[in-house]
Amino acid sequence: xxxxxxxxxxxxxxxxxxxxxxxxxxxxxxxxxxxxxxxxxxxxxxxxxxxxxxxxxxxxxxxxxxxxxxxxxxxxxxxxxxxxxxxxxxxxxxxxxxxxxxxxxxxxxxxxxxxxxxxxxxxxxxxxxxxxxxxxxxxxxxxxxxxxxxxxxxxxxxxxxxxxxxxxxxxxxxxxxxxxxxxxxxxxxxxxxxxxxxxxxxxxxxxxxxxxxxxxxxxxxxxxxxxxxxxxxxxxxxxxxxxxxxxxxxxxxxxxxxxxxxxxxxxxxxxxxxxxxxxxxxxxxxxxxxxxxxxxxxxxxxxxxxxxxxxxxxxx
Ligand code: UDP
Ligand code: MG
Numbered sequence: 001x002x003x004x005x006x007x008x009x010x011x012x013x014x015x016x017x018x019x020x021x022x023x024x025x026x027x028x029x030x031x032x033x034x035x036x037x038x039x040x041x042x043x044x045x046x047x048x049x050x051x052x053x054x055x056x057x058x059x060x061x062x063x064x065x066x067x068x069x070x071x072x073x074x075x076x077x078x079x080x081x082x083x084x085x086x087x088x089x090x091x092x093x094x095x096x097x098x099x100x101x102x103x104x105x106x107x108x109x110x111x112x113x114x115x116x117x118x119x120x121x122x123x124x125x126x127x128x129x130x131x132x133x134x135x136x137x138x139x140x141x142x143x144x145x146x147x148x149x150x151x152x153x154x155x156x157x158x159x160x161x162x163x164x165x166x167x168x169x170x171x172x173x174x175x176x177x178x179x180x181x182x183x184x185x186x187x188x189x190x191x192x193x194x195x196x197x198x199x200x201x202x203x204x205x206x207x208x209x210x211x212x213x214x215x216x217x218x219x220x221x222x223x224x225x226x227x228x229x230x231x232x233x234x235x236x237x238x239x240x241x242x243x244x245x246x247x248x249x250x251x252x253x254x255x256x257x258x259x260x261x262x263x264x265x266x267x268x269x270x271x272x273x274x275x276x277x278x279x280x281x282x283x284x285x286x287x288x289x290x291x292x293x294x295x296x297x298x299x300x301x302x303x304x305x306x307x308x309x310x311x312x313x314x315x316x
Contacts, residue, residue: 003040006033006117007096009088010104011081012060013050017210019059022106023070029110030069038117044095046071046315047104048088051078057312064314076311080219082185082226085165086178087308091315093174100168105208107136108166112203116168125173125196129166129203136205148224155234158192159227166203167191183307184297186227229293236294239287246283 008026012019026045033039047060049072060072073091075084085101092099098120102108112129119127134142149161165187169177173196180190215223228235260266 004097006039006043007092008045009101011084012104013214014052016055048084049074050084074312076309109203119199124199125170126198127168128163155232184230
């Protein structure tokens with residue numbers, strides 16, 4: 001029987017210290033999977049260089065020349081983790097029966113890969129990797145992540161809690177994902193809107209062994225904001241509710257003032273006047289800011305720019 005072709009998609013951004021070590025570990029895992037007839041020998045490790053400024057690409061290129069299981073795609077610019085994943089999936093989709101995306105630092109336990117494949121063989125199209133705990137995360141990352149998952153659920157984007165971008169996708173589910181043409185990409189949220197038969201696999205998270213985290217606070221914030229705004233108009237609705245509430249309060253104040261006036265109590269209301277100027281100024285600024293977020297995104301989407309540009313590609 002023909003064995004399934006597995007593509008591992010590995011996004012890399014300035015990972016010169018990491019790639020070779022990860023390659024060695026993955027190669028021996030792939031060999032054992034081939035030996036155990038779980039995957040085809042045509043399977044590949046696809047490294048996506050997300051516009052690194054260090055030696056990442058030359059290392060990938062060297063590996064490609066010495067190991068026929070290694071392929072590489074080089075994005076011309078740093079476009080971020082999500083786009084790098086998308087680019088990798090797009091490059092792999094017609095060659096692979098199944099695609100597993102995993103960070104190149106291998107913080108996510110690679111020993112879960114056989115379990116991903118087992119679930120795929122049983123007919124799952126999407127297999128989510130779910131982390132067992134968050135012990136390796138710092139206090140800040142752990143708590144911001146938990147709050148974030150709650151928030152996402154509140155705004156109506158169904159992300160599977162504690163699933164990161166370690167997952168398996170069958171060819172048809174990957175094709176479906178690639179039909180999403182929005183450039184504001186939040187794959188974790190899009191995945192749950194695809195449908196298909198899904199499954200979960202639990203895995204442990206290790207400390208990063210080489211190099212440092214490439215997810216700066218800035219990139220994390222951008223991911224969080226993209227997630228929320230690409231899935232809901234909840235923030236806009238909040239402005240509406242806030243506006244209605246303020247309106248109600250001002251009607252009550254008006255009635256109160258009217259009775260005061262009727263009873264002859266003229267109030268020298270400097271404080272309230274000053275307060276309301278500030279208050280409404282604030283409300284208006286917040287509202288404009290939120291609307292601006294969306295208008296900005298409409299502007300960006302309306303350009304229909306390519307998400308990334310490939311500089312080099314070893315896949316023939
Ligand atoms: N990454 C990327 N582009 C970026 C930032 C990160 O492709 O702009 C990759 C990075 O090389 C790694 C993965 O995304 O393979 C996850 O990043 P990292 O391990 O730095 O994040 P953390 O595990 O600290 O959340
Ligand atoms: Mg990492």
